[in-house]
Amino acid sequence: MNDIIDIDCGSVIDGEKTLEQMGEDILDYCIKAASGEVIPKAVLLNQDDFIPWKRGVSL
Numbered sequence: 001m002n003d004i005i006d007i008d009c010g011s012v013i014d015g016e017k018t019l020e021q022m023g024e025d026i027l028d029y030c031i032k033a034a035s036g037e038v039i040p041k042a043v044l045l046n047q048d049d050f051i052p053w054k055r056g057v058s059l
Contacts, residue, residue, distance in 0.1 A: 006033075006041050 007029055011017040017025070032038045042048070 004041050004045065 007026055009022055009026075012019055012022045029038070033040050
């Protein structure tokens with residue numbers, strides 16, 4: 001799903017990177033995205049529907 005995923009965290013599951021290393025990679029990516037050095041896939045695909053909470057009833 002390279003066309004829609006910005007950061008692949010599978011290397012943590014595979015044991016190739018530690019959680020801390022992946023955290024550093026994510027921070028680096030966020031800084032690059034914020035500075036305009038990279039363009040996130042959602043922006044490229046014009047997907048602005050991120051919702052940080054659940055839709056509907058939650059118990």
